Amino acid sequence: xxxxxxxxxxxxxxxxxxxxxxxxxxxxxxxxxxxxxxxxxxxxxxxxxxxxxxxxxxxxxxxxxxxxxxxxxxxxxxxxxxxxxxxxxxxxxxxxxxxxxxxxxxxxxxxxxxxxxxxxxxxxxxxxxxxxxxxxxxxxxxxxxxxxxxxxxxxxxxxxxxxxxxxxxxxxxxxxxxxxxxxxxxxxxxxxxxxxxxxxxxxxxxxxxxxxxxxxxxxxxxxxxxxxxxxxxxxxxxxxxxxxxxxxxxxxxxxxxxxxxxxxxxxxxxxxxxxxxxxxxxxxxxxxxxxxxxxxxxxxxxxxxxxxxxxxxxxxxxxxxxxxxxxxxxxxxxxxxxxxxxxxxxxxxxxxxxxxxxxxxxxxxxxxxxxxxxxxxx
Numbered sequence: 001x002x003x004x005x006x007x008x009x010x011x012x013x014x015x016x017x018x019x020x021x022x023x024x025x026x027x028x029x030x031x032x033x034x035x036x037x038x039x040x041x042x043x044x045x046x047x048x049x050x051x052x053x054x055x056x057x058x059x060x061x062x063x064x065x066x067x068x069x070x071x072x073x074x075x076x077x078x079x080x081x082x083x084x085x086x087x088x089x090x091x092x093x094x095x096x097x098x099x100x101x102x103x104x105x106x107x108x109x110x111x112x113x114x115x116x117x118x119x120x121x122x123x124x125x126x127x128x129x130x131x132x133x134x135x136x137x138x139x140x141x142x143x144x145x146x147x148x149x150x151x152x153x154x155x156x157x158x159x160x161x162x163x164x165x166x167x168x169x170x171x172x173x174x175x176x177x178x179x180x181x182x183x184x185x186x187x188x189x190x191x192x193x194x195x196x197x198x199x200x201x202x203x204x205x206x207x208x209x210x211x212x213x214x215x216x217x218x219x220x221x222x223x224x225x226x227x228x229x230x231x232x233x234x235x236x237x238x239x240x241x242x243x244x245x246x247x248x249x250x251x252x253x254x255x256x257x258x259x260x261x262x263x264x265x266x267x268x269x270x271x272x273x274x275x276x277x278x279x280x281x282x283x284x285x286x287x288x289x290x291x292x293x294x295x296x297x298x299x300x301x302x303x304x305x306x307x308x309x310x311x312x313x314x315x316x317x318x319x320x321x322x323x324x325x326x327x328x329x330x331x332x333x334x335x336x337x338x339x340x341x342x343x344x345x346x347x348x349x350x351x352x353x354x355x356x357x358x359x360x361x362x363x364x365x366x367x368x369x370x371x372x373x374x375x376x377x378x
Contacts, residue, residue: 008071010035010161010193011056016065018051018217025051027217029065033195033210038187040196040204042240043214049197050165052214056195057086057163070160085154086163089170091146093138093153099125100134103153124152127186144175148182155190162187164196168203180207201241205229213237234377235287244289245344246376251286259375261286265340269316271373280375287376292347294372297334301362318365320344322357336365 009032018026026048033039041049054060056067058079067075074082085106093102100121107117125131128148138146147167154162164183168176184207187194198204204211205225212222213236221233225241232238235246247269249261258272259280271288280286302319320336323343327350334346334357344365357363367373 008068009033010037010070011195012066012068012071013052013056014066014068016052016055016067017063018048018055018060019063024217026055026062029217029219031212031219031222033193036191036193038184038194038196038207038209040198040208040211041214042198042201042204042211044199044240047214048217049214053086053163053165053195053197056161057084058082059086083159084161084163085157085159086165087147087150087154087167089166091138091150091167093146093149095138097137098134099130099136099138099141099149102138102149103134103156105153106157120156121152124156127155127189128152129182142175143171144179147171147179151183151186159192161193161195164194166197166199168198168200176203183207205241211241213240231374232289232376235289238289238374238376242291243345244291245295247288247290247341249286249288251280251282251284254280254282259286261288263341267318267341269373271375289374289376290344290367291372292333292345293331294367295344295346296366297336297346297348297357298364298366299357299361300364302364316367318344320363320365322359322361322363325357325359334363336363338365 011033014030016026016029017024029052041052043049051060055062058074058077058081062075065075066073069082069084094105097105103121103124104117107120121134122131125134128151130145130148130152133141133145138149141149150167168179171179180203183194196204196207208225210222211225211228213220213228215236221228221237228237228241232241238244238246247261247263247267249263249269251259252262252268253260258270260268260270262268269288302317318338318341320338322334323337324335326333328347330350331347332350334348336344336346338344346365
């Protein structure tokens with residue numbers, strides 16, 4: 001295990017780039033990943049997240065930039081010279097070897113003594129809750145069990161960083177959720193840095209301490225799950241982390257409380273100040289993102305009586321008609337046609353007045369400017 005340079009992060013990427021001919025798969029990425037952090041690279045297919053992970057692991061050499069692990073430059077080091085291990089999407093288990101032999105493979109290559117190998121294999125199996133499975137072949141295991149074997153094989157070498165390339169993608173929804181919890185517990189138990197690549201926003205939000213959202217080889221924004229959800233820097237991030245309704249318009253006022261926009265339909269909206277992103281100017285263009293769960297919904301057309309029935313009166317109101325209703329278990333999702341402001345997505349708890357609404361019903365929407373809204377770049 002390598003020693004840390006004082007004050008160095010676990011991983012530091014500086015101006016990292018990878019080009020495949022004319023394609024800039026990774027383009028000038030710089031970030032620090034802290035010790036013991038569960039870090040996720042999140043983005044759609046082809047955004048550069050797996051290429052970034054493979055460069056950290058030494059499976060791809062960068063075109064430019066620098067990779068440091070615990071303060072040591074490993075940019076050109078091969079994988080076996082780095083204190084990292086990787087779990088691949090397809091698990092990469094050897095089908096002709098049993099579970100114990102798969103897990104012990106790396107130790108045997110290092111000529112570790114047989115008694116030590118046996119002890120560490122048993123410890124690794126206990127860690128992933130597969131004690132007693134050492135004599136089974138991979139084809140005798142479920143997908144979740146195969147994934148645990150891959151994790152045990154990666155952890156038995158005692159890396160300081162574990163790289164995870166979409167390790168849950170092949171699992172069904174219920175098992176994937178169970179394994180998300182298992183991975184969180186495992187990461188806390190072993191106490192090392194996990195770097196996860198995923199295109200699944202729910203997976204990243206539920207497991208990560210920090211998330212970097214990528215697009216076209218660049219990092220659009222990184223921060224805590226809550227920070228990204230509550231204060232997306234642009235429309236891409238707001239739409240990738242959760243879902244949002246977007247209102248574009250001219251900036252009519254700016255102040256310490258945020259910005260006021262007037263849309264083309266004449267709707268005037270306000271949102272809190274943006275912590276990131278480009279500066280706005282009065283007369284310029286801006287976009288407000290409004291989360292579906294921040295919207296109040298109650299029956300009846302937009303009238304003074306309907307507004308008064310809004311239990312405290314949200315700051316903004318719109319009238320509309322229910323276009324679609326989708327039952328989601330603990331929530332109900334509505335698409336509300338508002339005419340000049342377009343369709344608006346609303347999510348409400350399944351109980352309450354909204355539960356009685358059906359397509360074609362007239363409704364009133366309301367929301368407060370202090371909740372669920374954010375200023376974003378186009």
